[in-house]
Amino acid sequence: MSGIATFLTRRRGGASWHFTDVLAWIWLLAGLLLMFGPVVWLGLSSFKTRAALSEFPPTLLPYETSVVEVEGFDEPLPLYRVKTEDGEERLLVQVRRIGTVAQMADPEAPDEIIRVPLVAREPVREVRLATENYSTPFERYNFLRYFYNSVFVTVVATIITLIFNSMAAFALSKYQFKGRTAVLAVILATLMVPLSVIIVPLFSVINGLNLFNSLWGVILPTVATPTGVFLLRQYMLTIPDELLEAARMDHASEWKIYWRIVLPLAMPAVAVLAIFSVMWRWNDFLWPLIVLSDQELYTLQVGLNSFQGELNVQWHYVLAMTVVSMLPVVVIFAFLQRFITSGIASTGIK
Amino acid sequence: MTAEARHETAGERLAGLLLAPVRWGMNLIDRPMTWLQRRLGLGGVAAAFLAPNLLVFGIFVLFPMMLNVAYSFTGGGALFLNNRVFVGTLQYETLLSCRDFLDASSCREDRFWRAVGNTGFFVIVQVAALVLISLATALVLNREMRARGFWRAVFFFPVLLSPVVVALIWKWILQRNGLLNAVLVELSFEPTLWLVNRGWAMFWAIFLSIWAHLGFYTLILLAGLQAIPRELYEAAEMDGAPSWRVLTRITLPLLWPNLVVVILLALIRAVQVFDEVFVLTGGGPGTATLFLVQYIYETGLAQQVRNLGLASAASILMAAVLIVLTLVQLLASAWRERKEQR
Amino acid sequence: MSHLELKNVSKSFGPVEVLHQVDIEVKDKEFVVFVGPSGCGKSTLLRIIAGLEKATSGEVMLDGEVVNHLAAADRGLAMVFQSYALYPHMSVRQNLSFGLENTKTPKDKIEERVAEIARMLRIEELLARKPRQLSGGQRQRVAIGRAMVRRPGVFLLDEPLSNLDAELRVTMRAELAALHKRLDATMIYVTHDQTEAMTLADRIVVLRDGRVEQIGTPLELYNRPANRFVAGFIGAPHMNFLEGRFTGGDDGAARIELDGGHVLLLPIPARPEGEPITIGIRPHHIETEGGQARIPATVTLVEALGPETIVHAEAEGQPRIVAALAGQRSITSGNTISLALDERFLHAFDADGKRIEESRVAEEI
Incomplete structure (x- = not known):
């Protein structure tokens, strides 16, 4: 101590x-x-049963009333701790309840019915994890689909982001060409205009391209991130030009220089962008909410929101699915904490 | 197999295996790119490298930006611009016509002004509180302590959570039978319907967004603090300066450039507040937590009758504010870098 | 055959002209060193030859063909960079084979070639390592190996020894010289270090401010520097320059009065009285006795190196004269000595710094 x-x-x-x-x-x-x-x-x-969730005040741990299989009854019966009139304490099962009186019996001798007032008994409870909160939404509702959609959007968008952004960053950091400053300025300018400002016209663009209500409509507008281009460009500027020249002397084509020399060397920055991109896309809410109208196409975030917005909120499922949707992020963070925090501290992006 | 190849670790071999299709794909692209290089020279190659990103960028960012301006001068219910009616500055007039600008109910588009008022209030209170709390947390985390990584993670991890998750975590705590009310009852206070009371709903909207983003700003400030040379503190200690003087005379002045950037970043984010609050309160009760982005979203896209023109006009006005803030922020960043180089 | 010719090559970066109509010819299997102070354009010239930089005007010719339009890779040259530019993420083996892979060389051929080079450069044990695990000298070897692996006709070396410490530099210098003999290839070598130039080169090109000052063998440059700049640049310690003016004489011998009043007779045609002239004399051609031209001077610094003694001295009108005296001398600073200039080794330069051609200099024995 x-x-x-x-x-x-x-x-x-x-x-x-x-x-x-x-x-x-x-x-x-x-x-x-x-x-x-x-x-x-x-x-x-998230591990409490529906009944336990509606209790007030709530208990800390997920408890459930114990039940016992009793001979002569089809269903298991709930177990209670009963204070009898003579002050003795006994464990009895409840056979049925009539008004303020419960008909109870000794599980060893179920034929003898004992009448007990409700106030004189207390349920026997044990800690039990209600894992059905997790399995049922996947089986009965669309959550497996949502999960798949989220994974698809996240993976595809991240891969495209990494390839497109790194190519652009390579061109902007390693070539002198006319209009380079202009391109940089345009990209910089759009840093100021976040997606939330252009949702209305973007919606009509997506409609015009027939991407409404499609996962590609969620993916494409997000992949050309100016942030990613800048992050990678800043890093690539630190790669010495002599390496590229050496590769040129070594008969490497420009494309080969990009993916055999520059991309491997920019890996630290690419990894930071990859982590960010996974986080962004996994957590995206507003844009998928706008683009997706078909339940089948919902991402986890949108699905979760619509599920919790229903009239009769099924909190036991909502909470479990909330945990599921934060799990990947928590896992990533647990393994890459140092990487993420230093990435943010050095780049100032999120 | 050569002798060196056997030194490959299992991880490297796995990576090689995973990369094989990538390598194949990249080699496939090599041919057309080399052809391009021969035909057009380095300039052409640069264009080819830029093309995919710029194309996507043009279609999904640049073009909509211009479209936004065009939409804001049109009216009617049609989705595509060619079917829309030019109405001049009508949408802006609608948004800006108020008998008394301090009273939202006197305005033609009262929901817009309520959103503006709410956003303004939110921005001021949230940013002030957020920056102060982040600063305090950064100062605490900058002390010599054990397990600093753990404590940093404690404050940081909500940054990574999705807004929906953040909102649901707190919605669960704030609901009628939630943990907060249980604690209050335990301490013999009255339970409250937190999200049904107008004032409390705004309070929790602000609280939530601070809770979610605190770690990000703390991290930036902490990086700034750790960049301050130790010798300065040691010199101050030799001079016998009391700790509050060290704070006001050394720490804060040297942190100031970072602080400015943090304030501006927080402002830019706060103006765009939407997701967490939308999931938590849906903008309610009434219009108590209705913010600008939600107004734009609902007016333009979510209502039965979409009013794209009005929503565009509103988003142009919001963009104007953001552009000013971002320009200031970029200037401040440049200023910070210059200071750091010195 | 690898014969290189630069004709009238100029290069400007925007309004700044960094190379002025350079003409150089490099013969097959020759070792040519471009030397000059930093910023003289020597690296730019090398990069133009390599194809990494485009000449603004003029022609680069390889084996009689103009190659201005050819990309770097297609010129059949190899380059060793000052920073070595080894690919940091590749092993030594991959560094060596990258160029061959790009030219679609068969795998067994690559292995064979890499093994051969590794043996030649004694880097066999390093093949699996990454560049960051190598010492400076090892990196240098790998960089050279990477250039050698494709058997180029011309090697371009951009200050390859400047990142090494002094001792290693001497060793590597010798190795490079040996390598040149063995490879039988044309080498063009850029350095700012005149010792490297003198020891390695078949011929030296001295550059200053984007102009060729002189081209010649090391001894030509040493013995007959074309101008004051080359005279001062080549040779260590630097040549002493004594300012003076013509004061008479005839076609056979000119009378020259040095600042400070000392008078010399030089076997060059006389020029109008009062015209300025600079007399150059290398420190090794100064003694303390004998000779005709003797100048009294005060010693300011003595550096006893063992086999020789370097004496810094001041004479009237001549701020600083350095003499390298053979052996060990009992001279201390503050002493007044008499400096005897060996007349056979006097160089004369006119007001523009150009060598007065007739000035007689004996071949060094």
Whole structure:
């Protein structure tokens, strides 16, 4: 115990506690509670049965009333802890309930019915994970489809983004040609105009190209990201031109220089863009919401939103699917945390 | 197989296997590109490299941008521009006609002005709070501590969550039987219908967007803090400067360029607020959390009768604000880089 | 056959002209060094030959054919870059074979060629390594190997030794010289280091400000520098220049009075009195005794190197004279000594810095 205390209180140089240290720790712990708490709560809640979710006040862990198979009954019966009149405590199953009185029986001797007032009994509960929250939406609803659509959009859009952006970045960083400044300026200018500003005309463009209600309509407008072009171009500018010249002397065609020399060397930047792109596309909401009208084509985010918007919200499914839709991002983050944070810190993009 | 090839690790071999189709595809493109190179020289090759990106870019970004302007001068219900009626500045007049600009209900397009008012309020409060909280968090994380990576992750991870997920996490906590009300009851307070009360709905909209984006700005500020040379702090310590003076005289002035960039980035983002709040409140109750992007989306695309012209005009006005902010931001970035080089 | 000719080659970057009508001929199997101070255009010239840069005007001819329009790869040249430009993500083996792969050479042939080069350059054990795992000298070898692997007719080397430390540079220099003999190829070598030029070259091209100052064998340049610039650039320590003017004499011998009042007789035709002249004398041609032309000077610095002693001295009217005296001398700074200029090795330059051709210089023995 004292070991933990010294661990927690140990400070630089072993100096005594300063009030700023206290403030900092308060801030960190409050942060931990506020940032992590809701997600933990989501995770715990997603394993609760529908009945447990509607309880107030809610329990921390997912409990469920225990049931027992009893001879002579087709269905398993719920188990209760009952205080009898003589102050004794017994475990009984409920056979049926009539008004404020329950008919109960000893699971060992089910033939003898004991009448117990409702207030004198309490259900026996055990921790159980309601995994059906996860399996049912995939089986009964369209979530498997949504999941597939999201994966398709994310993977295809990212691959196209990487190829197109890196090609453009290569041209803009390694060639001198007329109009280069103009192209750069145009791309820079459009950095200022986010998608949310052009949704109306973009919608009509998508319609005109017959891409409305198609996953390609979701993918294509997102792939020519100016951010990606800039990120890669900045990196490629640091690759020495002598390498390209050496390759030219080595009989390499320009295309070969691009994919055998420049692309491998720009891998760190390409990887950063890949991670960002996966995150962007997986999390996209507004644009898929506009383009997709057919349930079958919904991405996970849109599907989740429409599911939670229904009149009678089935929270037990909503919560489980929320966890599913954040899982890939959490996994990526867990493995690539350092990479992502340093990528953001150095590029200032998100 | 040569001796060196056997030194390949399993990972490298796997990567080689995965890359084989890529290699094949790339070699396929090599031929037409080489032909192009012979015919057109390096300039032609550059054009070919730019073409796919520029094509997509032109169709899905540049062209719509211009189209947007055209739409804003037309009316009627047709989707395609050639079927639409030219109405001059009517859409702008509709948007901007108010008897009293401070009272949204006196305006022809009152939902627009409510959205403007809400967005304005949101931008001011959210950005101020967001920047202050990010700064405080960055300062705390910049202290010498154990497990800094863990703490950074704690504050950062919501950045990666989708807006829908963020909204649902909090919607679940804020609902009538939610965790928050349970805690309040436990502490013998009255439970509240958080998202049905106008004021609280706005509060939670702001809270949510701070919660979701805090980590991003913290990270940028933290990078800025860590770029401040340690010797400066050591010199201050030698001078016996108290910690608040170190903060106001050393840390903040040196962090200022980063802070400016962070403020502008936060402003640009805040003006475009939509996703999380839309999923959380749907803009309600009433129009309490109706923001500009939602107004554009609903007016132009989601209503039974689409009013593309009005939505375009509104988005042009919003774009104007964003362009100004972005220009300032680019200038500030350039200024920061110049400062850093010195 | 690899015969290279530059005719009237000029190059401008925008309004800045960096090469002025350069004419150079490089014969087959010759080792030619372009030397000059940084910014003289020597690297640009090499890149024009390589095809990495286009000449603004003039012709580049290879074996009698104009190759201006040919891309770098199609000229059959190989280049070693100053930074080596090894592909960092490829192993040494891949670095060596990349060029052959691009020309669709059969696999077994590539292996064979790479093995041969690796053996020749003693880099066999390094084939699996990445460039960052190599030392400077090893990288240098790989860079040369990469140039050799396609058996080019002409090697272009752009300051290949400048990134090495002094000791390694001497070793590599010797290896390069040996390699040239063995490969029997034309080599064009760019450097700012005159020692490298002197030791490696069959012929040296001295460049300054985009102009050719002189072309010749190392000893021609050393013994008969065409102008003051070449005289000062070639040879270490640098040649001393003494300012003076003609004060009479006749066609057989000119009387020259050095600044500071000392008078010399030089076997060149006299020029009008008062015309300025610069006398050049290499430090190794100065002694402390003997000779006719003696100049009293005050020693400011003595560098005892062992086999020779370098003496810096000041004479009246002549701010700095350096003498390289054979052996070890008991001279200390502050001493007044008499500097004897060996008249056989005096160079004379006119007011424009051009060599006065008639000035007699004995071939060094």
